[in-house]
Amino acid sequence: MRKLFACCLFLTPLALHAAGPTLARLDPPGGQAGSTVRLEIVGAGLGGDMKILGEVPGAFTPLTVETGGDRRRPYLVEIDADARTGAYPLRIETNEGVSNILLFTVGPFPETTEEEALLDEQTPLNDNAAKAQAIELPRTVNGTLRGPDRDVYRIHGKKGQALDVEVQARRIGSAIDPVLEVRDAEGKLLARNNDAPGIQADARLSLTLPSDGEYSIWVQDARFSEQRLDFYRLAVGRFQYAGAAFPVSGRRGEALELQLLGGNLDKPQTVRLPASDARWAQAHLEGDAVSLPLPIALTEEPQAMEPGGNGPHELEPDTLMNGRIGTAGERDSYQLAVKPGESWMLETRAGETGLSRLYALLTVSDQSGKKLASAGDQEPETPLSNIVSNSDSAGDPYIALTVPDGVTALEITVEDLLGRGGPEYGYQLTARRQPPDFTLTLNDPYVNIPRGGVEQIDVTLDRRGFEGPVQLSVANAPAGVSVQGGHIPAEFGGMTTRRDSRRGMFVLTADKDAAPEPFTLEVWGEATLPDGTVVRRRATAPGMVAGVSGRGQRAVAMPWLAEDLTGRVSDALPASIELISPKRIKLIQGMVHNIEWEFRSEDPSLRPDGTVDVGSLPIVGNIRVLGGANVKRVRRKAFTSCSPPWARPR
Numbered sequence: 001m002r003k004l005f006a007c008c009l010f011l012t013p014l015a016l017h018a019a020g021p022t023l024a025r026l027d028p029p030g031g032q033a034g035s036t037v038r039l040e041i042v043g044a045g046l047g048g049d050m051k052i053l054g055e056v057p058g059a060f061t062p063l064t065v066e067t068g069g070d071r072r073r074p075y076l077v078e079i080d081a082d083a084r085t086g087a088y089p090l091r092i093e094t095n096e097g098v099s100n101i102l103l104f105t106v107g108p109f110p111e112t113t114e115e116e117a118l119l120d121e122q123t124p125l126n127d128n129a130a131k132a133q134a135i136e137l138p139r140t141v142n143g144t145l146r147g148p149d150r151d152v153y154r155i156h157g158k159k160g161q162a163l164d165v166e167v168q169a170r171r172i173g174s175a176i177d178p179v180l181e182v183r184d185a186e187g188k189l190l191a192r193n194n195d196a197p198g199i200q201a202d203a204r205l206s207l208t209l210p211s212d213g214e215y216s217i218w219v220q221d222a223r224f225s226e227q228r229l230d231f232y233r234l235a236v237g238r239f240q241y242a243g244a245a246f247p248v249s250g251r252r253g254e255a256l257e258l259q260l261l262g263g264n265l266d267k268p269q270t271v272r273l274p275a276s277d278a279r280w281a282q283a284h285l286e287g288d289a290v291s292l293p294l295p296i297a298l299t300e301e302p303q304a305m306e307p308g309g310n311g312p313h314e315l316e317p318d319t320l321m322n323g324r325i326g327t328a329g330e331r332d333s334y335q336l337a338v339k340p341g342e343s344w345m346l347e348t349r350a351g352e353t354g355l356s357r358l359y360a361l362l363t364v365s366d367q368s369g370k371k372l373a374s375a376g377d378q379e380p381e382t383p384l385s386n387i388v389s390n391s392d393s394a395g396d397p398y399i400a401l402t403v404p405d406g407v408t409a410l411e412i413t414v415e416d417l418l419g420r421g422g423p424e425y426g427y428q429l430t431a432r433r434q435p436p437d438f439t440l441t442l443n444d445p446y447v448n449i450p451r452g453g454v455e456q457i458d459v460t461l462d463r464r465g466f467e468g469p470v471q472l473s474v475a476n477a478p479a480g481v482s483v484q485g486g487h488i489p490a491e492f493g494g495m496t497t498r499r500d501s502r503r504g505m506f507v508l509t510a511d512k513d514a515a516p517e518p519f520t521l522e523v524w525g526e527a528t529l530p531d532g533t534v535v536r537r538r539a540t541a542p543g544m545v546a547g548v549s550g551r552g553q554r555a556v557a558m559p560w561l562a563e564d565l566t567g568r569v570s571d572a573l574p575a576s577i578e579l580i581s582p583k584r585i586k587l588i589q590g591m592v593h594n595i596e597w598e599f600r601s602e603d604p605s606l607r608p609d610g611t612v613d614v615g616s617l618p619i620v621g622n623i624r625v626l627g628g629a630n631v632k633r634v635r636r637k638a639f640t641s642c643s644p645p646w647a648r649p650r
Contacts, residue, residue: 020045020094020096020097020098020099020448020568020570021043021044021045021046021050021092021093021094021096021097021098021099022043022044022045022099022100023041023042023043023090023091023092023099023100023101023102024042024043024044024228025042025043025102025229025231026039026040026041026042026090026102026103026104027039027040027042028111028113028142029102029103029104029105029142029172029231029233030087030104030105030106030107030111030140030142030172030233031077031079031104031106031107031111032079032106032107032108032109032110032111032140033079033080033081033082033083033084033085033106033107033108034079034080034081034083035079035110035111036076036077036078036079037076037077037079037111038063038074038075038076038077039060039074039075039076039077039104040072040073040074040075041072041073041074041075041092042071042072043071043099044070044071045070045094045096045099046070046071046072046073046092046094047070047094048070048094048095049094049095050073050092050093050094051092051093051094052075052090052091052092053090053091053092053093053098054088054089054090054091054101054104055088055089056077056079056088056089056090056104056106057079057080057082057083057084057088057106058077058078058079058080058083059077059078060075060076060077061075061076061077061078062074062075063075063076077104079106083106084106084284084293085106085107085108085284085290085291085292085293086105086106086282086284086292086293087103087104087105087168087171087172087173087292088103088104088105088106089101089102089103089544089561090102090103090104091446093518093568095516095570095571096448096570096571097448097567097568097570098446098448098518098566098567098568099446100445100446100544100545101173101445101446101543101544101561101562102173102544103172103173103544105168105172105233105292107140107233107235108138108239108288108289108290109138109139109140109235109236109237109239109289110136110138110139110140111139111140111141111142112135112139112140112141112142113141113142113143114126114133114141114142114143114144114151115133116133116143116144116151117142117143117144117231122146122147122149124149126151126152126153127149127150127151127152128150128152129152129154129183129187129216131152132152132153132154132216133151133152133153133154134153134154134155135153135154135155135236136155137155137236137237138235138236138237138238138239138289139235139236139237140233140234140235140236141153141233141234141236142231142232142233143219143231143232143233143234144230144231144232145176145178145219145220145221145227145230145232146226146230147221147224147225147226148224149220149221149224150218150219150220151218151219151220151234152216152217152218152219153216153217153219153234153236154214154215154216154217155214155215155216155217155236156213156214156215157209157212157213157214157215158209158212159209159210159211159212160208160209161208161209162206162207162208162209162238163182163206163207163208163209163236163237163238164204164205164206164235164236164237164238164239164241164264165180165182165204165205165206165207165217165234165235165236166180166196166199166202166203166204166205166234166235166241166291167180167202167203167204167219167232167233167234167235168202168232168233168234168235168292169201169202169231169232169233170199170200170201170202170546170556171199171200171202171292172233172292173229173544173546173556173558174227174229174230174231174232174546175227175228175229175230175546175547175548175549175556176221176225176227176229176230176231176232177194177195177201177221177222177223177225177548178194178201178202178203178219178220178221178222178232179192179193179194179203179218179219179220179221179222180192180193180194180203180204180205180217180218180219181217181218182205182207182215182216182217182218183215183216183218184210184211184213184214184215184216185213185214185215185216187216190207190210190215191205191207192205193205194222196243197243197244197262197357197424198242198243198244198262198263198294198354198355198357199243199292199354200354200556201222204241204291206264217234217236219232219234223550225549225550226549227548227549228547228549229546229547235291237289238289239287239289239290239291240263240264240265240285240287240289240290240291241263241264241265241285241290241291242260242261242262242263242265242269242285242291242294243261243262243263243357243424244260244261244262244263244355244356244357244423244424244426245258245259245260245261245283245294245296245355245356245426246258246259246261246322246324246355246356246423246424246426247303247305247322247426247428248296248297248322248349248350248353248355248356248426248427248428249296249297249298249299249303249320249349249353249428250273250281250296250297250298250299250303251298251299251300251301251302251303252276252277252278252279252298252299252300253275253276253277254275255272255273255274255275256272256273256281256296256298257270257271257272257273258270258271258273258283258296259271259423260283260285260294261423261424262357262423262424263291265285268423269285269286271283271284271285271286273296276298278298278563279297279298279563280295280296280297280298280559280560281295281296281298282294282295282296282560283295283296294354294355295354295560296355297353297560299320301318301319301320301430302318302319302320303319303320303321303322303428304316304319304320304321304322305321305322306321306322306323306324306332310330310331310332310333311332311333311334311335312333312334312335312411313332313333313334313335314334314335314336315334315335315336315412315429315431317336317431317432317433318430318431318432318433319430320349320428320429320430321334321428321429321430322426322427322428323414323426323427323428323429324423324425324426324427325358325414325415325416325420325421325422325425325427326421326422326423326425327421327422328419328420328421328422329415329419329421330415330421331413331414331415332413332414332415333411333412333413334411334412334413334414334429335409335410335411335412336409336410336412336431337408337409338403338407338408338409338410339403339408340403340404340405340406340407340408341402341403341405342402342403342433343400343401343402343403343433343434343435343436343531344400344401344402344403344410344431344432344433344434345398345399345400345401345431345432345434345435345436345437345464346362346364346398346399346400346401346412346429346430346431347396347398347399347429347430347432348360348362348376348396348397348398348414348427348428348429349396349427349428349430350396350425350426350427350428351395351396352395352396355426356424356425356426356427357420357422357424357425358416358420358425358426358427359376359416359417359418359420360376360396360397360414360415360416360417360427361374361375361376361377361397361414361415361416361417362374362375362376362397362398362399362412362413362414362429363412363413363415364399364401364410364411364412365410365411365413366404366406366407366409366410366411367407367408367409367410367411369411372401372404372407372410373399373401374399375397375398375399376396376397376417377417398464400435400436400464400465402435412429412431414427414429434529434533434535435465435466435529435530435531435533436463436464436465436466436529437464437465437466437527437529437535437537438461438462438463438464438466438470438525438527438535438537439461439462439464439537439540440459440460440461440462440470440472440504440523440524440525440537440538440539440540441459441460441462441539441540441542442457442458442459442460442523442539442540442541442542442565443458443459443460443503443542444457444458444542444545444565445541445542445543445544445545445561445562445565445566446565446566446567447508447521447565447566447567448567448568448569448570449481449508449509449510449514449567449568449569449570450510450569450570450571450572450573451510451511451512451513451514451516451569451570451571451572452510452511452512452572452573452576453509453510453572453573453576454507454508454509454510455507455508455567456505456506456507457505457506457507457508457523457565458503458504458505459472459488459503459504459505459506459523459525459539460501460502460503460504461488461501461502461503461504461525462501463491463501463502466527466529467490467491468490468527468528468529468530469487469488469489469490469527470487470488470504470525470526470527471486471487471488471525471526471527472485472486472487472488472504472506472523472524472525472539473486473506473523473524473525473526474506474508474521474522474523474524475521475522475523475524476520476521476522477508477521478514478515478517478519478569479514479515480510480511480513480514480515480569481508481509481510481511481514481519481569482508482509482511483506483507483508483509484506484507484509485505485506485507486504486505486506487504488502488504488525504525508567510569512572514569515569516568516569516570516571517568517569518566518567518568519566519567519568519569520563520564520565520566520567521564521565521567522538522564522565523538523539523564523565524536524537524538524539525537525539539565540559541559541562541563541564541565541566542555542557542558542559542562543557543558543559543560543561543562544556544557544558544561544562545557574601574602574603574606575599575600575601575603575606576599576600576601577597577598577599577600578597578598578600579595579596579597580596580597580598581594581595581596581597
């Protein structure tokens with residue numbers, strides 16, 4: 001008997017993407033509090049009536065545009081004298097839509113621009129100690145690293161002088177991975193840093209100068225890579241900075257008291273944050289000269305503090321327990337009452353927050369001490385070829401567990417994998433009674449939908465043991481905007497040993513008379529777990545995405561910049577691609593189906609040119625796209641089904 005595999009494919013409308021305005025860089029990327037800066041916004045689609053959006057603390061005055069057309073817009077920015085040190089989001093809005101976000105950073109020191117960065121051509125001016133650019137202290141230098149480039153700066157110091165040096169790059173939206181060195185007049189290396197605690201991939205160090213004389217500060221990219229976003233800010237002087245925080249998050253709607261600690265602080269500094277309904281807060285150090293604030297996540301769950309001692313302590317379900325591995329080799333222990341057959345999800349949050357140095361090891365045992373499971377001590381699986389994006393292999397560990405027969409209590413321990421400990425080794429532990437589930441992340445930080453047109457939204461589904469289907473939806477679509485698609489199919493057993501991630505997609509369509517105004521969308525995913533529980537997960541927005549070139553490099557995302565998906569209904573496009581074929585088709589194993597679509601425009605002078613590619617279409621279940629399509633008056637795209645092994649004819 002032949003068994004055929006069949007599926008139904010829902011075809012969402014095709015789209016010519018709305019171009020919208022795009023920001024490429026801010027020149028300079030920051031300024032000193034209380035100063036006036038001539039800022040040039042560089043990008044595309046900057047012409048016409050342009051509105052500046054964001055939180056930069058200062059007044060913007062447009063200057064006369066001499067050259068650059070819609071690619072350069074100069075402004076005079078008067079930064080508030082009381083502006084706090086920080087990286088502030090800036091985006092623009094025009095009739096064509098909203099732009100991406102770039103960050104304008106406010107610092108405490110007078111500012112200088114690297115001389116080499118002022119040149120259009122790549123001419124090395126300060127790539128060794130002999131040609132080092134002299135700077136006065138304290139100072140912030142706005143510079144760039146162009147591929148195999150080193151930037152060297154010369155300072156004069158005195159014996160016993162304390163000096164703090166940091167490179168701001170990844171934290172302010174740059175793609176470079178900086179390495180920082182300080183050398184004496186003879187070239188002897190005094191200090192070096194690459195990836196300091198608490199500041200992503202940025203570099204920072206503190207030292208005491210050994211003698212009077214000249215010193216050089218070296219800045220380079222760790223991989224000497226060519227990056228489109230290749231800027232940095234070098235801060236040199238005396239300033240305070242923290243390397244961690246405890247607790248690592250707070251609860252939405254409640255005031256939060258936390259400690260900023262580590263770094264070069266003599267003692268922890270207590271910070272009190274007011275109650276907020278936002279999902280992120282900024283924890284600032286007090287003082288005139290401080291580094292950038294630390295972003296603090298605000299969660300929905302209630303929180304508790306770890307009692308004194310190593311435990312075992314009672315772990316309350318659905319509560320975030322804030323604990324800390326206070327000394328080297330310490331193991332914190334918790335007890336959780338359970339019943340055989342129950343499904344539990346146990347999770348930690350530490351290193352991924354950027355606020356803890358803990359590399360967590362999570363272990364679960366039964367009431368007799370028999371080990372049931374552990375996480376954080378396994379090598380990550382080799383990425384599979386059909387995975388669009390993979391979860392962070394160095395992420396905080398979690399365990400999805402079904403309670404075995406005879407087990408009535410779980411002992412859960414948290415420790416540092418390397419046996420370290422101290423004030424900076426905080427964590428959160430939570431236990432939820434549920435089967436394995438999933439998380440959702442939006443792939444794009446913003447979207448523009450032309451009136452009468454459509455726009456595709458991509459979402460990454462990270463499966464945490466759940467293999468079933470997920471349906472995406474939008475909770476608050478504005479009037480005149482409809483949602484189609486969003487089905488992410490179940491995984492098929494036997495195809496692979498495991499899948500970490502899957503890409504989903506839905507389409508937003510704006511009516512021709514939809515109001516041309518900005519909006520914010522909540523994107524959700526809903527699924528039914530094996531026990532019948534319906535789970536809804538809210539997709540997190542990346543806020544800002546900075547692409548990082550190079551093999552194996554991940555884009556820099558800043559979720560603290562956005563609550564949800566920001567967008568705008570924009571002016572109608574002069575042309576569109578319309579779907580002619582039925583939206584629902586049924587495919588059987590090996591079948592090829594042609595999808596017909598047509599280029600349409602009220603302007604007869606507009607003609608498509610080249611080819612149309614649907615490479616951005618996600619692989620849905622076991623459907624794949626064949627080839628490209630030459631541009632004709634009517635074009636066709638072929639799809640074919642590729643059945644999993646268990647569905648092959650017998």
